[in-house]
Amino acid sequence: MTDRLKNKTALVTGAARGIGRAICKLFAKQGAYVIVTDIIDDEGEQLVEEIRQDMGRAEYQHLDTADEKNVARVIKPADSLTILVNNAGISGPNKPTHQISAEEWDSLMNVNVKGVFLCTKYAIPHMKKNNGGSIINLSSIYGIIGAPDLPAYHASKGAVRLMSKTDALLYAQERIRVNSIHPGFIWTPLVEELGKASEEGVDAFRKNLDSLHPVGHVGKPEDIAYGALYLASDESKFVTGSELVIDGGYTAR
Numbered sequence: 001m002t003d004r005l006k007n008k009t010a011l012v013t014g015a016a017r018g019i020g021r022a023i024c025k026l027f028a029k030q031g032a033y034v035i036v037t038d039i040i041d042d043e044g045e046q047l048v049e050e051i052r053q054d055m056g057r058a059e060y061q062h063l064d065t066a067d068e069k070n071v072a073r074v075i076k077p078a079d080s081l082t083i084l085v086n087n088a089g090i091s092g093p094n095k096p097t098h099q100i101s102a103e104e105w106d107s108l109m110n111v112n113v114k115g116v117f118l119c120t121k122y123a124i125p126h127m128k129k130n131n132g133g134s135i136i137n138l139s140s141i142y143g144i145i146g147a148p149d150l151p152a153y154h155a156s157k158g159a160v161r162l163m164s165k166t167d168a169l170l171y172a173q174e175r176i177r178v179n180s181i182h183p184g185f186i187w188t189p190l191v192e193e194l195g196k197a198s199e200e201g202v203d204a205f206r207k208n209l210d211s212l213h214p215v216g217h218v219g220k221p222e223d224i225a226y227g228a229l230y231l232a233s234d235e236s237k238f239v240t241g242s243e244l245v246i247d248g249g250y251t252a253r
Contacts (some may be wrong), residue, residue, distance in 0.1 A: 004233045005032035009080040012036060013065050013119060016043035018188030019138065022221035023085055023228045028056030030229060035078060037063035038088070062087075065115025074086050075122035082133040083232045084123040086116040086160075089138065092152045092188055094197075105152050112156035116163060120178075124171065128158030134174030136231045137164045137165030138224075139180040141247050162241065168241030177240035184247030185209045186219040 006112045010027050014020045016038035027050045028068035030033045036051075036058055038044040044060045051058040065088045075081070092108035093100050116137055128134030142150070143157035164180040171178065185191060187206070210217045227246050230236050246250060 002029060002242045003031040004032040004235070005083070008082050008232070009033045009078065009120075009161070010083035010232060011075065011078060011081055011123070011144070012084065012087055013063060013115065014038055016040040016047055018190060019186060019221045019224045020087040021047055022225040023087065024058065025051060025054075025056075026225040026229055027083075028058055029054070029230065030032070030233075032057075032232075033080070035081075036072060039064050045100040047199075051096065067118055068108035068118050069117075070238075071122055072167070073172045075119065075126075079126060080130065081123055081126040082130050082132070082188070084119060084135045085228060085232070086119055086135070087138045088112075089156075089190075090153075091150060091194065092156075094150050096195065097151045100152060105162075108152045109156055112153070113159045113163075116160055120167060122161075124176065127171075127176045128174055129232050133177070133237070134226050135164075135167065135176065135178040137161075137178070137180045137224060139182050139243075140166070141182050141184050141245065141251050143180070143244070144182055144243065145251055155187040165241045166242075172240055177231075177236070177244055179236075179239060179244060180243045181224060181227050182233070182243055182247065182251075183224050184213055184219055184250040186221055186224060188221060191218075193229040212250060213247070214252065217248070219246065219248055 010032045013023050015036040024034050048058045048060045063074050064070045089112045092102045139160040140157040142154040143161040168178040195202035198205045
């Protein structure tokens with residue numbers, strides 16, 4: 001089945017790498033017109049070329065989700081928009097709360113929380129006009145449970161979880177569904193960078209992450225992409241305000 005998103009237009013933020021990249025490729029294969037957005041222009045444009053070579057339809061737009069003027073400039077012309085994937089995010093400072101500066105905190109929140117707000121704000125009018133839509137917000141297992149690291153990141157992902165539920169209630173009568181996805185550890189460039197920065201080195205870091213998941217390994221970006229595909233498609237028309245946990249059993253313990 002290759003037309004689960006036929007006649008739909010999807011905009012994905014933070015799309016050049018990792019989970020966002022996998023979502024774009026899968027959405028295009030399933031018939032969506034994909035607006036690939038990121039601040040990494042070269043890789044974003046390369047992804048669009050790959051999608052087109054695979055007979056998909058896509059375009060690239062430079063998008064800093066923390067910049068309202070940039071968000072408005074990109075999303076306002078996207079009249080046919082019915083799917084928004086708020087995927088852009090950064091990990092931020094990995095140090096105790098009392099050592100984080102206000103500037104570091106604000107920088108992360110501007111991307112991880114304000115960015116979700118701004119993209120949602122400008123996407124909603126299109127979805128109202130188009131008689132519905134699906135907003136998919138990338139949270140984390142750490143939007144549900146806690147851990148003794150990355151305090152600002154975890155706070156931001158908790159905020160995204162509740163933002164999703166609030167908007168689900170606000171727009172349910174207009175057939176706009178809003179859900180959050182909560183990945184476990186997925187081997188993306190962001191997670192790999194954490195491994196490279198760790199004292200034990202990247203291989204030991206990954207082995208330790210593998211052991212945290214009952215299935216015995218970390219996830220792949222495609223594992224999250226298939227969850228996003230379900231939430232973007234009409235198959236999930238009765239699903240809103242939900243938390244889709246894709247974590248290899250991490251939070252089941």
